[in-house]
Every structure is written in structure tokens, then in C-alpha cells.
Amino acid sequence: MTPRGTRADEDAEDLDVEEVLALVNEDNGHHTPGDHVPPPTPHATGPDQPDRHTSDRHTSNRHTSDRHTSNQRASDRHQTDRAAKPDQSTSDRHHKATPWPEAREIAARAAVAARATGRAPVSVPLDAALGLALAAPLTALTDLPSFDTSAMDGWAIAGPGPWAVREGGVLAGHAEPEPLTDGEAVRIATGARIPPDTTAVLRSEHGRTDTKGQLHATREVQQGQDIRPRGQECRSGDHLLAVGTLVTPAVLGLAAAAGYDTLSAVPRPRVEVLVLGDELLTKGLPHGGLIRDALGPMLPPWLRALGAEVTAVRRLGDDAKALHKALTTSRADLVVTTGGTAAGPVDHVHPTLRRIGAELLVDSVKVRPGHPMLLARLKEHQHLVGLPGNPLAAVSGLLTLAEPLLRTLAARPAPEPYTLPLRDAAHGHPYDTRLIPVVLRGDHAVPLHYHGPAMLRGMAAADAVAVVPPGGIRAGQEAELLDLPWALAGIEVCFT
Numbered sequence: 001m002t003p004r005g006t007r008a009d010e011d012a013e014d015l016d017v018e019e020v021l022a023l024v025n026e027d028n029g030h031h032t033p034g035d036h037v038p039p040p041t042p043h044a045t046g047p048d049q050p051d052r053h054t055s056d057r058h059t060s061n062r063h064t065s066d067r068h069t070s071n072q073r074a075s076d077r078h079q080t081d082r083a084a085k086p087d088q089s090t091s092d093r094h095h096k097a098t099p100w101p102e103a104r105e106i107a108a109r110a111a112v113a114a115r116a117t118g119r120a121p122v123s124v125p126l127d128a129a130l131g132l133a134l135a136a137p138l139t140a141l142t143d144l145p146s147f148d149t150s151a152m153d154g155w156a157i158a159g160p161g162p163w164a165v166r167e168g169g170v171l172a173g174h175a176e177p178e179p180l181t182d183g184e185a186v187r188i189a190t191g192a193r194i195p196p197d198t199t200a201v202l203r204s205e206h207g208r209t210d211t212k213g214q215l216h217a218t219r220e221v222q223q224g225q226d227i228r229p230r231g232q233e234c235r236s237g238d239h240l241l242a243v244g245t246l247v248t249p250a251v252l253g254l255a256a257a258a259g260y261d262t263l264s265a266v267p268r269p270r271v272e273v274l275v276l277g278d279e280l281l282t283k284g285l286p287h288g289g290l291i292r293d294a295l296g297p298m299l300p301p302w303l304r305a306l307g308a309e310v311t312a313v314r315r316l317g318d319d320a321k322a323l324h325k326a327l328t329t330s331r332a333d334l335v336v337t338t339g340g341t342a343a344g345p346v347d348h349v350h351p352t353l354r355r356i357g358a359e360l361l362v363d364s365v366k367v368r369p370g371h372p373m374l375l376a377r378l379k380e381h382q383h384l385v386g387l388p389g390n391p392l393a394a395v396s397g398l399l400t401l402a403e404p405l406l407r408t409l410a411a412r413p414a415p416e417p418y419t420l421p422l423r424d425a426a427h428g429h430p431y432d433t434r435l436i437p438v439v440l441r442g443d444h445a446v447p448l449h450y451h452g453p454a455m456l457r458g459m460a461a462a463d464a465v466a467v468v469p470p471g472g473i474r475a476g477q478e479a480e481l482l483d484l485p486w487a488l489a490g491i492e493v494c495f496t
């Protein structure tokens with residue numbers, strides 16, 4: 001929604017005065033000749049500045065780093081500058097910005113409330129249940145195995161050998177065979193029912209028949225060997241899986257084996273995507289100031305990988321009326337907008353939310369890129385995530401707000417947090433969390449270049465995203481990592 005020519009390039013985020021100062025402080029004055037460092041100017045943040053360092057809930061060793069301390073000094077200096085010349089509008093925006101970890105918690109909590117009141121479990125055929133969370137425990141509907149089963153191809157035998165071999169044989173799927181008598185054997189296949197009074201199964205490679213047709217064991221036979229007794233894995237009524245278990249391919253297999261045709265599951269949250277911006281093309285090359293829409297193709301599969309059912313992707317241009325109508329008529333659990341979150345002349349998201357009386361739960365986040373992202377409650381069970389238009393900023397909004405919200409609505413388990421050392425240093429923002437695409441190489445994460453807010457080049461090559469706390473991370477220092485939904489499983493099996 002950026003009217004052409006009205007706004008400076010946001011990639012200049014990397015030249016933000018706060019950050020340049022932080023880098024200066026990190027270097028402790030060791031500049032190479034010709035370094036250009038802008039002089040301190042009146043700072044663009046609000047009077048809550050000193051609290052920022054303590055309000056972020058990253059690991060404590062990061063907070064106590066030298067870098068942090070030097071940033072604190074930079075912050076103190078900014079405080080003085082601000083006192084001399086406050087900027088009210090930007091001050092307000094920074095003042096209300098939510099720390100990154102807290103924004104994620106607010107998104108998850110909003111979904112807990114919506115899920116508790118608004119989302120009944122559904123009964124889903126097995127072939128449609130992949131990726132859903134179980135809404136009822138999986139309880140065995142049968143014994144498994146449901147009959148005594150041969151574990152091997154060979155002979156069912158009764159008593160000590162040699163054995164007289166009965167005519168015919170028993171195959172998997174046959175009805176219950178006639179009982180054996182002592183000294184008798186019958187050919188049997190893996191998975192076939194064990195005849196009553198069988199004492200063991202002799203594998204085909206462990207038996208030989210003599211010229212009179214008598215069967216001899218070529219090694220010692222143990223009572224019950226290679227018989228899978230009925231109920232070995234579970235008895236009918238046994239609890240197999242808990243409520244909330246993610247339905248994976250293996251869960252589908254177990255459910256089928258245990259007798260299920262349908263599963264009671266938490267439905268996928270329905271998500272509608274509204275792509276805003278008159279400047280967007282859906283095909284061909286950029287021309288005449290128009291650019292390709294990168295978010296329309298990227299968001300639906302990403303949202304599906306996060307557990308959503310994408311019910312519609314609509315391109316609304318920069319049309320406040322159309323946005324108002326779309327928001328007031330949507331029946332989705334979550335509306336995701338792209339662009340229009342800032343305060344430009346055609347940024348209609350905030351005015352429209354005000355107009356419809358939506359409650360802003362998060363109104364900008366202390367994260368780079370993507371700080372103008374927002375979360376609003378439209379109705380009791382309906383939320384809106386406003387993603388900034390810059391493509392990597394939109395990814396940041398997905399990871400920060402949409403992921404915890406959708407995961408919680410879908411009742412999926414939270415991923416286990418994990419860290420890896422960064423191979424190279426990652427510069428941080430002085431006050432905000434920074435999200436940087438990384439590739440995983442051995443036991444290190446390697447930060448990628450091309451992570452400006454308008455760029456997807458780094459993210460498209462990434463395995464994960466590193467969470468860089470205020471002040472940055474030194475080479476070799478551990479960084480929290482967020483997995484991308486396809487990185488571990490591969491795109492075809494990320495349960496979309």
C-alpha cells in the first residue's frame with residue numbers, strides 16, 4: 001500500500017541511527033578509516049526506553065553481555081537527546097510496541113480463549129485427518145493383534161518333533177484353521193491365524209522334510225516361538241494416544257489398525273487472506289512502478305503448514321470500503337491481511353479496525369523486521385493478524401503472531417525450543433529482537449545475507465530463523481532457533 005515515491009526505502013532499516021550507534025559501541029571505537037557513522041540525532045523512541053532491556057525475556061546470559069551493556073549506554077545517551085526534542089507520534093508507536101516474546105504469548109492466549117468457546121471437535125475420515133490434533137483419546141477398538149498370528153513363514157507345529165505335515169496350509173486372511181494334534185505340523189504364512197493347540201512356529205529355513213514327508217527341526221525349538229499372541233500390542237479399550245496428539249502418518253496407521261474409520265479431531269482454523277495494495281501484479285515482470293505480489297503465493301501454503309485451512313485469498317487493492325466489507329462479512333476464524341499496517345495515506349488497516357470497534361491486542365512488536373505487525377480481536381471468536389507489506393516483515397509477523405495463534409487454535413503442541421551456536425556474529429538491534437534466516441550446517445547455524453525487510457532471498461534458502469536478542473549474538477554464541485514448518489519434514493509431508 002505504498003503510494004509510489006512517498007516513502008523512504010525500508011531496507012535503510014540497517015542504517016537506522018539506533019543500530020549504527022550500537023555497532024559503533026560494539027566496535028569500541030575501532031573504526032576503519034572512512035567508516036561513515038551518522039551523528040546522534042533526536043531519537044525516535046518513547047520515554048520507556050530504559051525498560052526495554054529488562055522487559056525482553058530472552059535468556060539471561062544474553063542480557064548481561066558486554067554488547068548489551070554498551071547498548072545501554074547508547075540508550076542512555078538517546079534518552080538525553082530525546083528529552084531535548086521529543087517526537088510525539090513515533091514516541092507513541094514505540095511506547096505501545098509489545099516485546100517479541102510477549103507478543104507470541106498474547107497470540108497464543110487469544111487463541112486459547114477462542115478455542116475454549118468457539119470450536120467444537122469434528123469427526124473426520126482418516127484420509128482427511130493428517131495434521132489435525134486428536135480431540136478425543138485414541139482407544140483401541142480391538143485387540144492387536146486381533147488373533148494369535150504367525151510372525152514367520154514356516155510351519156505351525158504341536159509338541160516335540162519330528163512332525164507329520166498336514167495337507168494344505170494356512171495363509172493370511174484365512175478363517176480359523178483346524179486344531180493341531182501333538183506331532184502334527186501345517187504350513188503357515190506370516191500373518192496367518194495360528195491353529196488352536198499350536199506350540200510354536202518353525203521358520204521355513206529351520207526345518208527340513210525327509211523322504212517320508214516327516215518334518216525335522218534343524219535347531220532347538222522354543223515354546224511359543226514366532227507366535228504373536230492376540231493382544232500383544234494392546235487390548236480392546238486400551239488407551240493408545242492422548243487428546244492433543246498430532247495426527248501424523250503413523251497415527252493414521254495405528255488408528256486404522258485399531259479399527260477406526262474416522263477420528264474425532266480439532267478442526268483446522270479457517271483463515272482468509274486479504275492481500276492489500278494497488279501496486280501488486282499477479283503475473284509477469286514488474287513494470288511502471290508495479291511489483292509482483294510475493295505474499296499471495298507464499299502465505300496460503302505457509303498457513304496450511306501451520307495447521308490452517310485457507311478458505312480464500314482475496315486481493316482488495318488499496319480500497320478502504322472493500323476492506324471494511326471483507327472484515328465485517330468474513331466468517332473465518334482468522335483474517336490475515338498483508339500491507340497497510342503503517343500510517344501511510346493508503347494504509348487502511350488501523351482506521352478500518354477502529355471503525356469496526358476491533359480490540360487491538362498487539363499493536364506493533366519490538367521485532368525487526370516487521371515491527372508494524374498487529375493482532376486484533378474482531379469478534380469473540382475471530383481474530384485478525386495484520387502482516388506488514390514488506391515480504392520478510394510479513395514472514396516475521398507469521399512467525400511472531402500467526403504461528404502461536406494457529407498452533408493454539410489447532411491444538412497442536414508447541415515446538416520444543418532449541419538453540420545452536422551461530423557460526424558468524426549476528427548484529428542485533430539495540431532494543432528490539434531481530435529475526436534472521438539461517439541455514440543449519442553441522443552443529444552450527446549460519447546466518448544468511450539478504451535479510452532486509454523487503455527481501456526473501458535469504459529466507460528462501462533458510463532452514464530456520466535465528467532469534468537475535470537486543471544487542472546481537474557473537475560468533476559461537478548460542479541462538480534460539482525457530483524451525484520453518486517444512487524444514488524438517490520436507491514440503492510434501494508437513495501435514496498440509
Ligand SMILES: Nc1nc2c(c(=O)[nH]1)N[C@H]1C(S)=C(S)[C@@H](COP(=O)(O)OP(=O)(O)OC[C@H]3O[C@@H](n4cnc5c(N)ncnc54)[C@H](O)[C@@H]3O)O[C@H]1N2
Pocket residue numbers: 001002007010275276277279280291292293294295296338339340341342343344347369370371372387388389390391393453
Ligand atoms: N513513516 C513510517 N513509514 C514506515 C514505517 C514507519 O514506522 N514509519 N514502517 C516501515 C516498516 S518497518 C514497514 S514493514 C512497512 C509496513 O508497511 P505496510 O504494512 O503499510 O505495507 P505497505 O506500505 O503496503 O507495503 C510496504 C512495502 O511492501 C510492498 N508490498 C506490499 N504488499 C506486498 C506483497 N503482497 N508482495 C510484495 N511486496 C509487497 C509494498 O509495495 C511496499 O514496498 O512500512 C514502513 N514504512
Ligand code: MOO
Pocket residue numbers: 010013367368369370371372388390393453454
Ligand atoms: O522494516 Mo519493517 O521492520 O520492514 O518490517
